[in-house]
Amino acid sequence: MFKFLQLNKIFQITSKAPKYVLFLFIVVLSVGLTEALILSPEDYKQSDAVRIMYVHVPSAWISLGIFSSITFLSLSGFIFKNNNFFLISKSLAPSGFVFNIIALVTGAIWGKPTWGTWWAWDARITSMLILALFYLMYLISWRIYENEEKVFKISTFITILGIINVPIIKYSVDWWNTLHQPASINILSKSSIHSSMLFPLIIMTAAFVLFSLLIFLMKYNTELIKIKNKGLDRL
C-alpha cells in the first residue's frame, strides 16, 4: 500500500516542482495584488480599509486548512504505519504557522480603523491565537525530541488537541457575540459578498495556496536530504 509514497519517486517530482510553482505564484500574486489594491471597489461602510480582507481572510483560511491537514496526516501516519505522512505534516507546519501569524497581525491592523482597537479578547481572535500556540508547540516538539517514535506520538497528540479548536474558530462568530463579523462566504448557501470583491479574494487565495505549496516542497526536499545525509553516515 502507498507505493506512490516511495521517497525516490516523490523526490523526482518534488525536486523539480519548486521553480515552476514559484513562477506561477509570482504571476498569480501580481494579478491578485493589482485586483486587490487597484481594481476592486471600496466598501460602502469600511471604505478602502476593506482591502485588508484580501490578505487577512486567505491567511486565516489556509492556516486552518493546513492545521486540519496536519492532524489528518499525523493520524494517517499512525493508522497506516507510514512515516512519510509525518514528514509531509512536518513540512506543512511552517507555512501554516506563518499564515496564522499573518492572519492575527493583519486582523489587528484591520481592527484599529474599524473597531477602534488593535486587539480584543473576543472568541474568534482568542481562538486564532490559541491555534498559533498549537502550531508553535507542534514545531517545537520536532525540535526538542530526537527519538522518532516519541516525536510522532507527541506531535500527533498536539494536533489532536489543537483540532478541537478548529470548529471553535469557525463557529465562534455564531456561538458568541463577538466584534468579528460573521462569515460572508458560504459554500452551502448564498454568499453575501459581491463578485467584484469575491474575484480578487479568490485570486489572492490561489496565490497564497501556491506559496504554501512552494514552501512545503522546499521544506519536504530539505527533510528528504536530511534523511539521506543520515543514510550516508551509516555507510
Added chain:
Amino acid sequence: MINELLFMNGYGVYVLSAFSFTLLSFTALYLVTKIQFIKEQNKFVAKYGSLNSEKAISAKSQRINKEILANVTKN
C-alpha cells in the same frame, strides 16, 4: 493618481502596512527555507565527497542520491 492610491481615503497606512507585513513574512519564510535547503544540500555533497570509491558507488546506486547530486550541479 498615485497619491490617491497611496492615501486610500485615509486608510492607506493600514492597508499598505498589512500588505507589507504579509509580503515581508513571505520573503522571510522563503529565504529561511531556501537557506536550510542549501545547507542540507551542501552537507550531502561534503559527506558524499568524503566517501571512498566503494561506498560512493553504493551511494550512487540509489536513485534519490543521484537526483540530489544532479540538482546540486544544476544550482
